Amino acid sequence: MDNKNLIPQTEEIRELAPEDLKTKKENNKEFICNNLDKYLVDTHGNFYHTDPEMMGSKYYYIDNNYRNKEDGRIMFSSGFPSERNEQIRKALSENINKPSVNQAAIHQATFAQQPGRMMEFMEKKVxxxxxxxxxxxxxxxxxxxxxxxxxxxxxxxxxxxxxxxxxxxxxxxxxxxxxxxxxxxxxxxxxxxxxxxxxxxxxxxxxxxxxxxxxxxxxxxxxxxxxxxxxxxxxxxxxxxxxxxxxxxxxxxxxxxxxxxxxxxxxxxxxxxxxxxxxxxxxxxxxxxxxxxxxxxxxxxxxxxxxxxxxxxxxxxxxxxxxxxxxxxxxxxxxxxxxxxxxxxxxxxxxxxxxxxxxxxxxxxx
Structure with missing residues (x-):
């Protein structure tokens, strides 16, 4: 299935404010959100970062990129390898009733094996x-x-x-x-x-x-x-x-x-x-x-x-x-x-x- 069809499309604005660890429904999809680690994964395994200090909290999707709603800057690109997404989704879902998620494990499942992605996050344009x-x-x-x-x-x-x-x-x-x-x-x-x-x-x-x-x-x-x-x-x-x-x-x-x-x-x-x-x-x-x-x-x-x-x-x-x-x-x-x-x-x-x-x-x- 085309991954692009599983995530919000152009002008479909998603508010990703931090909140307590729980499952919520939005646009007929379920999302798992953890306030402590500020990661969010939908039920299709798509990965998002929701730290408002790092990324801002409002995004829209266009041309395979997530952009800041206010100034159009690219926040990050879609298309994380499916096996990495599955590890993140599993880590979050298994800890849904626990006070926190192992942040190191999540990093290990994503950025440690994708150093270019971390650079994309951290080296924003002046x-x-x-x-x-x-x-x-x-x-x-x-x-x-x-x-x-x-x-x-x-x-x-x-x-x-x-x-x-x-x-x-x-x-x-x-x-x-x-x-x-x-x-x-x-x-x-x-x-x-x-x-x-x-x-x-x-x-x-x-x-x-x-x-x-x-x-x-x-x-x-x-x-x-x-x-x-x-x-x-x-x-x-x-x-x-x-x-x-x-x-x-x-x-x-x-x-x-x-x-x-x-x-x-x-x-x-x-x-x-x-x-x-x-x-x-x-x-x-x-x-x-x-x-x-x-x-x-x-x-x-x-x-x-x-x-x-x-x-x-x-x-x-x-x-x-x-x-x-x-x-x-x-x-x-x-x-x-x-x-x-x-x-x-x-x-x-x-x-x-x-x-x-x-x-x-x-x-x-x-």
Missing amino acids: NILQGGSVYFFYRPKVENNAIQKEEVQRFFFVLQPQNQSKYQLLIVGKKQLPTTEKNSYFLFLEAIKNNKEELLAALNEKHYLTKTRGERTLPVSHCLGAGKYLLVSHNNHTHFIYQLTNPSQVKEIQKEFNLQKEDDYLINIKNPQAATPPGVGLAEKQKVKFPPSLQNKFAHYSFIPLATSEFLNYEGAELLLISTGKENLTSRVSELESCLKKIHPDNLLDEFAKISSPVVLSPIKE
Whole structure:
């Protein structure tokens, strides 16, 4: 029998959300789904991978390939050898009433004997989510222009996506960029300004009255550097990569905030519905309310990679900026190094070249 007739055809969308180990019926077919191992096999022995972090959770079938519904990327091809499918189907069906399936056995039955298939899964094409201009600022505390971190009210950066007039202002919680020794730093999207005039007004000096000390002045924000950035999705994580174009050389004041000529971080988005310890993150009334199309991407996870720039269209979005060299990523060092080798050569330089040079918002602090 033609295997193609046994699996969903063009435009027949299948929702493969993880769920508890059980048999379910869909389109008059039975499927065995295991939440722990995230494999799914239909009763005809066709194999699917349903990990939403690795593959996404929505597919359609066309031209012998399973493609992501949202962007059309090939997730994997059909046509696993029938004997391998039978081993997987049997492994799942025999464990239907057990708490978990032997994941190693399943891998042995598929990827170990088909290394090319694993490469097809893992070596996805680099996906440029967004690029544009980036500006780094700090604002001193009231009536104090010192640059020592204890005298800095806030450190933040502003993103202006290419060919857009809006500016996204992101506050860095630790008042500096992460170093290789630190774990990760929280960001939150404080404001989205619709044009340059709105942004400059937010950066400008401000005056206000207090009952005890009269008029107080909040100094103007100082620009530490300007350049270009890319948000790059690759191998189930997202990179935030920037290059400074001004100043031409990093000086002591930039180093105070761990600002480099160019750098690369992993960036995740926080689930606003996930519980957080008291005193951590934004207050409840400040938290973002994403539309269902974005909120559903979190499933039950507290953080997910920033897989779409749409999250940055909502004020109050909380993010995590992670140094790629931090110590608790030791187990992933080789993976990350391999990833960087794939995404840093000419293809990214070409992408940076497509981005217009940032306009001057304010003089660079020397």
